[in-house]
Amino acid sequence: MKNQTLTKTSIKHQPSGQFEETRFEKIHNIVFANSVNGSICVAQEIADLIKSKQVKNELCILGLATGSSPIKVYEELVRMHNEEGLSFKNVVTFNLDEYYPMDKSSVHSYYYFMHQHLFNHIDIDPENINIPSGTISTEELHQYCIDYDLKIKEYGGLDFQLLGIGRTGHIGFNEPGSHYNSGTRSITLDHLTRVDAATSFLGIDKVPKKAITMGIGTVKKAKRIILLAWGHNKASIVKKTIEGDITPDVPASYLQEHNNVTFILNDEASQELTRIKTPWLVGPCIWSDQLISKAIVWLCDLTKKSILKLTDKDYNDNGMSSLLVQEGSAYDINIKMFNKLQHTITGWPGGKPDADDSSRPERANPHKKRVLIFSPHPDDDVISMGGTFDRLVEQGHEVHIAYQTSGNIAVSDHEALKYAEVIKDMTPNDVEIDLVIKGLNSKKGDIEDVIEVRKLKGLIRKRESFAATRFLGVPDKNVHFLNLPFYETGTIKKNPISKVDIDIVADLISETKPHQIYAAGDLADPHGTHKVCLDAIFAALEKLKPNGYMDDCWVWLYRGAWHEWDIDQIDMAVPMSPDQVLRKRRAIFYHQSQKDGVMFQGNDTREFWVRAEERNNETAVKYHQLGLADYAALEAFKRYYY
Template sequence: MKLNLSSQIVLNKVPEAFYRPATAVERSEITRFEKVPTDIYPTIEEGSVSIVNQLEAEIKHKQQEGKYYVMAVGSGSSLTPIFQELIKRHKAGKLSFKNVIIFNAYEYFPLNPENLNRSINQLKDRFLDHIDIDSQNIYTPDGTINQNDVQEYCHLYEQRIKSFGGLDVILLGIGRMGNIATNEPGSSQTTTSRLILIDETSREEMKMSFGSQESVPPCSITMGVSTILSARRIYVTAWGEEKADIIKKTVEGKVTDAVPASFLQTHNNAHVVIDLSAASKLTRIEHPWLVASCKWTDKLVRSALVWLCQITKKPILKLTNKDYNENGLSELLALYGSAYNANIKIFNDLQHTITGWPGGKPNADDTYRPERANPFPKKVIVFSPHPDDDVISMGGTLRRLVQQGHDVHVAYETSGNIAVGDEEVVRFMHFINGFNQLFSNGEDEVIKSKYKEIKHFLQNKKEGDIDSLDVRTIKGLIRRGEARTASTFNQIPLDHVHFLDLPFYESGKIEKYPMGEKDVEIVRKLISTIKPNQIYVAGDLADPHGTHRKCTDAVLAALDLEKEAKADWLKECKVWMYRGAWAEWEIENIEMCVPMSPEELRAKRISILKHQSQMESAPFLGNDERLFWQRSEDRNRATAKLYDDLGLACYEAMEAFVEYKI
């Protein structure tokens, strides 16, 4: 069973020459905008192996010399695949850590002595407890010391590093704001180990380790920027498109304390190691025509022309030969013969993505339409990772499918229970208790007992505590009720609303269980029963919580099993990927775009607002202060404006989709 098919989704196939150049001359040419040596790999695994190969060689070299190898490491999740590869080689008998000294790059502060959510504990769980390192060779800041002693403690920590001859290597991830270790924006290049306040964005990133953002300690003791730069070799890693923007600033931007990672540009042996997704905003990947000659695919031509429109502030059909020549796109003139020919080709391609008939228009020529006219009506399944993703991501399209006569089912893949605040439970418990008193004279003993029990639990609940099963069940029930209300508003029959409650989600924590066969079989049972002609799945592969990716992997794995079983219904099925509140598809990848009128956008907003628990009181709104309906509308309006700016039809808002080829 293939459980990670989403990792094989490649929307823009980057030629190998742009991330794995054959010669030093080619590398010099394509990296002309980069100020830190940056190695790009197709997968996280390949990137991790490249780092571990170097570490293994250096550790063994020091062993031969009878010397210690001094490492500083962070405990961020981006380092986990590297730790796993190091552990794998150790267990295979290829690598010993007897001569390795480890310094933890940072520790949270203040910490109670009994607090288990320490950086060093995470490091032990993921790495140190699985290798043969001497416990006496592990050094970490102490988050339990008195605040008055921190300054002297940090000085001694620096002295301890120097006593071993300094750091041979430091291995770090990078935060979304460019923080390395916990050196937040504003950190000076001259800083050494010190106490620092953790900013809100970093706290939001760290909450997975603590259960909630509020439980993350306010400060940390961190190695300073100067301490990091003193290492003889530096590796900074980042995986996934979520880190693409900050990687561009780090590698191609100016050196500034607003992006502490940019100080790596001043080091003579710093290396940024990333996958293609994290590299997606680097010039050689996003705009390869600016660094070398390109093999022009339809998508790359579309991307180039959209970029040209944006920098010239012209619609597509007004671009001239001069615009192409002055902006590095003369190759396209040679390819198409003139700007006019290229303009018409891309204009038509984009125009053909727009449709008001997401399920296909019956009895119409579908040659240039993204969806087939037949069969009609279609059986449709919309898979929604959380109980509101369907309306947030494609609420306008969902209503159109129903109104145009298709047989629409919605499958809510997870309960979404951890995204419900405790006050919502209290509110509903008061209602149930009041109902009992009004209509049963308060004589229902089950309600009385549960009311008392749950009220006591919530009153005594501490930050970071996992909800009881009863509380999680009630939270899931609240979300089910909201989903049913929204579905009814969208005219979807309740017998077409399916709650799958995939088991991987039910950990009670932000960090979920691995997605497995049980999850896939639940999804497969549904799709093999309905035999849909259309499936919609989440394409938010950079979802901060990871739930969207796992849910999509479950659907893709189920489809793959049906394909292996040679299911006939698959021949008539198309799979469309949508994106949610986090991001929109790049325009070069959009294959279907469904417009909305002001009235349709208003109806979409109403359906989102039916999910009352996900408004201001929702625990996991992310680092974006806008509510979900506001994010969704802004995103849909931005897509419509982009089409308008390119000279296409002007709509109030648009929802975009990319086809997944089964």
């Protein structure tokens, strides 16, 4: 990637990013294919600013953010310090916010976060680091916040402010209702903000209800602002911020008034922007097959018509007249789209033997396939594709299941203690169980599980998985527990993916030589494990690509419990009967430790089996509304070409 400064007045085109002014957008933004590329570009701008200040013998005043969004930016700055000699001696930092109350030694504190990800690895003067204190007394808090703003002012203001955005539209912890001229202050956190933080705190009841935050007015005084937004979960609020009216209900919308702000987005976070979601409403566009499918599904939803009922007028009235010019009449376009969508539906996910497969999503041959289903956690397989899983076994394919992580961190302490005490009752002299019980009873706050507790929690998930796979008819020898090392930290924060992780995945693929691989393509997983597991699979596929047996291996991506593929993205839809829906539910129920108040619920309070059934039903309803057959449920897959 070329180095560049992402200013509103001097943006350079690059293949990995895109920006196009439209009448809908009120904030300059750039869309990157992924968050890594975007983060590197932002880090380069920060580095250029630091160096330009060094040349002038001036201090560089940075406003910094926490959360998952800026982590890659900080990693790149640390890399430039270590490998390129970037110095931070002239840098003064002011962090946006901190939970209150919060001791700086806590792993949940933003003091801890900043030192872990940046400050401990660079040459910044500790006296130049400013982070709101979560231990200041309530009596001193008001004056402390005033002094924080005054200190920024004494340094001449912020040269650069890095931001993330919450699903409420908050920047820093400026929740809905924040005043456009607000300064640093104490604030009560929105419930949704606390829900989003619940994963890292292991429960919403442990998330502080208050915080200290720079105000909107403080942020807006920065000379340059960059806001980062990654993932599907941010797409809706990004659209409201960039295209909506300025309103205290969306505090980030106040940034429309700043004359030097850029939003850096990845593909997923940009999906609701008008120029991305419905580019035909913005101006001329190139009508690819994918875009045609997307537009027709959108048009059906808008007009409340099935595909075959759309008319020329429907296309002309909704910005799609150029499609008629390219493709002919609405009749021609409708038939083409109807057939395309119909051909995604199959009751034979492994291919139908002795059948014409020219219009089917999967090959007829070989008749019996080796199938390898990768499951990031020990229940994603049945939650996300339990019906297809069941169908593959029923139709005689050799099905292998690979659980990529132990999932031990998702077992609650009280669940583990229940099992430990049962074992203790049966084996009173078991020393290891004594250590487990002691570890659980003495665990407080942020202390990570002792190894014996982690082992028990992993075994609970393992035995639940065997129960589910046996119910679906998979031999135990075909069930593989990979226990990828990146996951085994005992904490929410995982290690980066390593060569060891990739090799473990590659070795299993090489051993099984599958004709089909199923993998979780859900990048909106709230704690990131799905993405790392998918990255390991993609890296393994690249490594194995030269081997001849890989020519016969097709890869199908399913979505996890959080989202489903859009209709226009689906390459294979597997219908389920009401009986199969119930079988899938039973398979999910075997994962008992993940029922009834699961630890990593995300922002959806429904249990996983309820989410799965309702999502599969919604997909079937959408197909039916488009004019296709009326099924009880559909599981959806997108083919990945490597």
